[in-house]
Amino acid sequence: MIEFDNVSKVYPNGTVGLRNINLTIKEGELVVIVGLSGAGKSTFLRSINRLTDISSGEIRVNGKSVTHAAGSQLRHIRRDIGMIFQSFNLIKRSTVVRNVLSGRVGYHSTLRTMLGWFPKEDVALSLDALQRVNIREKAYVRADQLSGGQQQRVSIARALAQEASVILADEPVASLDPLTTRQVMDDLQRINREMNITTVINLHFIDLAREYATRIIGLRAGEVVFDGTPAEATDEAFAEIYGRPALQDELLGGA
Amino acid sequence: MKTPASTAPLQPAAPEILPPRKTKQLAGWLVLIAVLIVCSIRTKVTPYQLITGLPQMGSLLREMFPPDWSYLPTIWAPMMETVQIAILGTTLGGLLAIPVALLSASNLQVSRWISLPCRMILNLVRTIPDLLFAAIFVAVFGIGPFAGMLALVFFSFGIIAKLTFEAIEAIDPGPLEAMTAVGANRMQIIRFGVVPQALPYFMSYLLYTFEVNIRAAAVLGLVGAGGIGLLLDRALGLFRYDRASIIILLTLVIVLVIDYGSTIIRRKLL
Numbered sequence A: 001m002i003e004f005d006n007v008s009k010v011y012p013n014g015t016v017g018l019r020n021i022n023l024t025i026k027e028g029e030l031v032v033i034v035g036l037s038g039a040g041k042s043t044f045l046r047s048i049n050r051l052t053d054i055s056s057g058e059i060r061v062n063g064k065s066v067t068h069a070a071g072s073q074l075r076h077i078r079r080d081i082g083m084i085f086q087s088f089n090l091i092k093r094s095t096v097v098r099n100v101l102s103g104r105v106g107y108h109s110t111l112r113t114m115l116g117w118f119p120k121e122d123v124a125l126s127l128d129a130l131q132r133v134n135i136r137e138k139a140y141v142r143a144d145q146l147s148g149g150q151q152q153r154v155s156i157a158r159a160l161a162q163e164a165s166v167i168l169a170d171e172p173v174a175s176l177d178p179l180t181t182r183q184v185m186d187d188l189q190r191i192n193r194e195m196n197i198t199t200v201i202n203l204h205f206i207d208l209a210r211e212y213a214t215r216i217i218g219l220r221a222g223e224v225v226f227d228g229t230p231a232e233a234t235d236e237a238f239a240e241i242y243g244r245p246a247l248q249d250e251l252l253g254g255a
Numbered sequence B: 001m002k003t004p005a006s007t008a009p010l011q012p013a014a015p016e017i018l019p020p021r022k023t024k025q026l027a028g029w030l031v032l033i034a035v036l037i038v039c040s041i042r043t044k045v046t047p048y049q050l051i052t053g054l055p056q057m058g059s060l061l062r063e064m065f066p067p068d069w070s071y072l073p074t075i076w077a078p079m080m081e082t083v084q085i086a087i088l089g090t091t092l093g094g095l096l097a098i099p100v101a102l103l104s105a106s107n108l109q110v111s112r113w114i115s116l117p118c119r120m121i122l123n124l125v126r127t128i129p130d131l132l133f134a135a136i137f138v139a140v141f142g143i144g145p146f147a148g149m150l151a152l153v154f155f156s157f158g159i160i161a162k163l164t165f166e167a168i169e170a171i172d173p174g175p176l177e178a179m180t181a182v183g184a185n186r187m188q189i190i191r192f193g194v195v196p197q198a199l200p201y202f203m204s205y206l207l208y209t210f211e212v213n214i215r216a217a218a219v220l221g222l223v224g225a226g227g228i229g230l231l232l233d234r235a236l237g238l239f240r241y242d243r244a245s246i247i248i249l250l251t252l253v254i255v256l257v258i259d260y261g262s263t264i265i266r267r268k269l270l
Ligand SMILES: Nc1ncnc2c1ncn2[C@@H]1O[C@H](COP(=O)(O)OP(=O)(O)OP(=O)(O)O)[C@@H](O)[C@H]1O
Pocket: A011, A012, A013, A015, A016, A017, A035, A036, A037, A038, A039, A040, A041, A042, A043, A044
């Protein structure tokens, strides 16, 4: 569960990232955030695991305040939140399984992780995670030898190895082709359903949002201007979010 | 999001780029030549000396040949000592460089109160040439390889730390952010986000510095800091140019072999 209480974010240069946000994302939801470029989607997502600090208000994840946590408390909250980036952010020179294992560091002592000694259970867990996204056979290949879609699946596996209860994905398919896009979205949806992991995804394809989301939140200039089911997210609603009718390149097509 | 290309506003016209003026180039060359002439006159370093020195050069070369091959066994041990000085100096200097490079890098969120002094130390160390280090340590610890080794430690530390910290600043920040998001602490972020990216560069700089140090170690003996340089100094002092030439030949071979090996390894690393 993710709760936003009167959350606002103003960047040091005066840009408003988020404006007075109040909402609750319940366990197991698959929320897609839509909005124009600069609407505050990344700010919204990154404030949940505090990669970005908010200016006022409070955010709680599973009842624990992210806003007031510090040090190891904050690290333990982050350990429960997997994050998937547009640019994958893998350690390119390391093997796939090493990358997935790096999701486990929050569970072990500094000394143990410095030596790179992960327990057998962690390795098994990581291979399992890779199995779930169908790239188990790539476990011992160097990460930079995989295609973009495969790399993104490795980063999903990393989040699974974390045993996260929440997954955040910031434009996870923006650098993938339409076919791989669907595979990655299918993976995220399957994991959301099978493991009941609360999932929040930033997307800029309207049709993808309608297809995969259980709930769509529309942001405009840092404000929530739409919050409803995919069925309620009509073309008119999108025109409202964007301040204009949708453009052709905001549709992935081929659904 | 993206605007359709057809309605995208045109870029404002860029100011016209003119080819550089010929007169400027000419002026540059004239200034350079003037500076060369002035320097040459002030230091009394002129082509005249080169010409008058040539016959002596010839006689020196004649005395150097044939090299005194029988001297080879005598110089083998000091030569190996030189290599060992370089290995120890480079390794210890490289180890010292790791923490300082990490503390100096501006993208690892180290407090400025630590990173600025670290960078200052680095810049200071790098202004001191290796021979000066050697001379200082010979004065402190006495004549011998220990002083030479210590000189190379400081010298290597300066080079490796500076190059590595610049490499660290150029790494992809993405993995660091991913590790932060995973709940890693500072050390774990460095271990999993920084080290895999910076290690190949560090190893490459270490090898490069080793190449430089082999050459440096060969002359350290001139100021009494151990190694083959000591014998070279003695041979030159006794006018035994046949011995000097065998020392130079052996040094050349060792340096070439190490350069070659290290270049191959470095190419594999990056
Ligand atoms: N570090 C920053 N400093 C100042 N302003 C920022 C910073 N990061 C984002 N902003 C501004 O905050 C606003 C929201 O940015 P954000 O990145 O959240 O948008 P977004 O919806 O994710 O856009 P996009 O679709 O382009 O990724 C924008 O106006 C942006 O310019």
